[in-house]
Amino acid sequence: GQQVMQIPQYQHVQEGEDFTTYCNSSTTLSNIQWYKQRPGGHPVFLIQLVKSGEVKKQKRLTFQFGEAKKNSSLHITATQTTDVGTYFCAGQGDTGRRALTFGSGTRLQVQP
Amino acid sequence: DTEVTQTPKHLVMGMTNKKSLKCEQHMGHRAMYWYKQKAKKPPELMFVYSYEKLSINESVPSRFSPECPNSSLLNLHLHALQPEDSALYLCASSLDRGPMRGYTFGSGTRLTVV
Numbered sequence A: 001g002q003q004v005m006q007i008p009q010y011q012h013v014q015e016g017e018d019f020t021t022y023c024n025s026s027t028t029l030s031n032i033q034w035y036k037q038r039p040g041g042h043p044v045f046l047i048q049l050v051k052s053g054e055v056k057k058q059k060r061l062t063f064q065f066g067e068a069k070k071n072s073s074l075h076i077t078a079t080q081t082t083d084v085g086t087y088f089c090a091g092q093g094d095t096g097r098r099a100l101t102f103g104s105g106t107r108l109q110v111q112p
Numbered sequence B: 001d002t003e004v005t006q007t008p009k010h011l012v013m014g015m016t017n018k019k020s021l022k023c024e025q026h027m028g029h030r031a032m033y034w035y036k037q038k039a040k041k042p043p044e045l046m047f048v049y050s051y052e053k054l055s056i057n058e059s060v061p062s063r064f065s066p067e068c069p070n071s072s073l074l075n076l077h078l079h080a081l082q083p084e085d086s087a088l089y090l091c092a093s094s095l096d097r098g099p100m101r102g103y104t105f106g107s108g109t110r111l112t113v114v
Helices: none
Strands: A004-007 A010-014 A019-025 A029-037 A044-049 A055-058 A061-065 A071-076 A085-093 A106-111 B004-007 B010-013 B018-025 B031-037 B044-050 B053-057 B064-070 B073-079 B087-094 B109-113
Touching (some): A004 A085, A010 A019, A019 A029, A019 A085, A071 A085, B044 B073
Parallel strands (some): A010 A106
Antiparallel strands (some): A004 A019, B031 B087, B087 B109
8 A cells, every 4th residue: 555654753953954854655646745733733734736846835844746756845944943843744646546645754843 | 614623622431432523614625534643653544535425444443433424524433442542533624526635634532542
């Protein structure tokens, strides 16, 4: 079955430093989504990428979808303490199955 | 209304109990999902409902029984659970036409089986 891995598992940064998490799928994806889950909270949808090579920005966050549609990345510029949480990528396979498989997640801790 | 509401927020149940988790949304989403999340792990898909019909069951044990009474409601009936079933149970919904869209998650039910 489809597997989605993320690295790193955990990252601790000083406020103001940049942060990147990488997501890799074992199979080609029709689209990939990114979610943020604050400690004690629930996943919140951030963005969806559909096209090969797509790049989208949301303020300090930059999302990329790989050319082969099997990998993706999320880059945060100049982290803030409000960025603390776990970031999950979630992919839909290209078989038409309408369900997301979540990546293993990257937990971000930001030191003020 | 852009929320998914889950009740109860916390539930403690014995292994012989029967309980139900409830999920409600009024966004007109016709796809609804149950996910299970253990601590420090990603959400794991359990069930998918599309237009009130069960479309995906991820080989979930029969002690979990989903139900979708109408397009706004999703239930998860629990019976004879095991302590290892303790987890955060998340309900989500999304549009179900055209390309898949982002999920809206509820705040979850934190279940403890004793």
